[in-house]
Amino acid sequence: MIRALALLFCLSTGTTATAQTDPAAAAEAAAARLENAAIMLSEATTGRARVDALTETVRAYEDGLVALRDGLRRAAIRERAIRLEFEARRDEVSRLVGVLTTMSAAPTPLLLLHPSGPIGTARSGMILSEITPALQAEAEELRTRLEELSVLSNLQQDAAATLEAGMRGVQDSRTALSQAISERTDLPRRFVEDRVGMATLVAATDTLAGFADGLSVSIAAEGDAPAPDARARRGSLPAPVQGTLIRRYGEADAAGTVRPGWILATRPRALVTAPAAATIRYAGPLLDLGNVSIIEPAPDVLIVLAGLGEVYGNPGEVVPEGAPLGLMPGETPNAQAILTEAAQGMDAPRSETLYVEVRDGQDTADPGDWFAPLSGRTE
Incomplete structure (x- = not known):
């Protein structure tokens, strides 16, 4: 699916897939994944191997759909x-097509004769020898543009089925991932959660800082897994998710x-994943932040991820880097909506x-001190 689109991207852009930023290269990479x-x-x-494979599948589909x-x-x-260029050059293109049509329709001997006789014929031949290369170049340019326009139009017309298949694939993978996580039982544990203590802490705190400071009360018993x-x-x-940085620290x-x-x-x-191997300290709804996942990638260091639609994992579990922690909320747009965005030249919304x-x-720390640089903008 994605490999075929990569070929079309190369044809439509006239480039080879040499850079990861190029859609064709991204599509090829996603196909390999x-x-x-x-x-x-x-x-x-095993449950853990299946979760790893499904996580990779979801990421591959997300990369492919982005490409x-x-x-x-x-x-x-x-x-x-x-099309705008053709519109701006309509008169010029019309004259060119008219000249080419006349030349192709006229018998060759008549093109070489001139009413004024041999001298006129010679002069017209000299002029024609000067004009012909330019006409050929313009005709070749016109042919190339028309072929490119045809490829681009066909690409967009055929994209609906590919989009539908890709979105079905990623949705099926997310569903299977949720099921596999619920069946997973082989993760190491650092501690067993005190459910009563956690419920009391959730009810008693009114700020994220207060909740984070009180997380130690949720530990009922120490496990054998190292921190x-x-x-x-x-x-x-x-980054824990594929996205754009729109607001920085402070x-x-x-x-x-x-x-x-x-x-x-x-x-x-x-899909939201663990940026490093970490212990899950909390996973669930909290205050007005929606669903929250709090992980501990190092002793006394917490990473708070708030605003998820679904959360995975249980407090005390030690998850590896890249482990799924949850999914963002919202509804995935249908294929027609995506095609409409593309037709209007708009990028996919990050809602x-x-x-x-x-x-x-x-204390809080600047995430920029922990995460690799992200592309983004400020508003």
């Missing part, structure tokens, strides 16, 4: 640019509210937001 994920799925025999959206948007922009320690990777952790929003964390804009139902806060001891 899908193939690897399928192999992992076929070999998965497809980007490619369709570029194709729509390119198609509109060509993860990601301090050595400080400054290089991957930056006020339009209402003047300042938050000690990042706000990432994501697409609906995007959901994930709040990311890092707490080191009793």
Whole structure:
């Protein structure tokens, strides 16, 4: 599916897939990841292996759909640019087509004769020898543009079925992932949760800071698993979700509210994963933050992920890097909505937001000190 689209992207853009930022290269990479994920799925025999394979499958589908959206948007922009160019050069193109039509319809001997006799014929031949290369060049340019326009139009017309298949695939993978996580029983545990203590803490706190400071009361018994320690990777952790940074640490929003964390804009139902091996300290609804996952990647360091639609895992479990922690809320747009966005030259909307806060001891820390640099903008 994605590999075929990659070829069309190369044809429509006139480039080769040499950079990961190119939609064709991204689609090729996603196709390879899908193939690897399928192999992992076929070999998965334990709950943990199946979760890993499904996580990779969801990521591959998300990457492929992003590449497809980007490619369709570029194709729509390119198609509109060509049509506008044709419109601006309508008279010139009409004259060119008229000349070419006349030349192709007239018998060859008549093209070589001139009413004024041999001298006129010679002069017209000299003029024609000068004009012909230019006419050929313009005709070749026109043919190339028309072929490109045809490829772009066919790409957009055939994209609906591919989009439908891709969205069905990612939805099926997310459903299977949720089921596999519920069946997983082989994760190591650092502690057993005190459910009564956790419920009391949730009811008694009215701020995220107060809740984070009181998390130690939720531990009923210590386990055998060692505590993860990601301090050595400080400054290089991957983002927990595929998204765009729209608000930085300590930056006020339009209402003047300042938050000690990042706000990432994501697409609906995007997969949220652990940026490093960590202990899950809390997973569930909290205050007015929606569903929250709090993980501990190093002793006394907490990463708070707030605004999820679904959360995975239980307090005390030690999850590896890349483990699924939840899904963002929202509804995935249908294929027609995506095609409409592409036809208008718009990028896919990132309508959901994930709040990311890092707490080191009793204080908040700039997530930029822990995560690798992210692309983004400020408003």
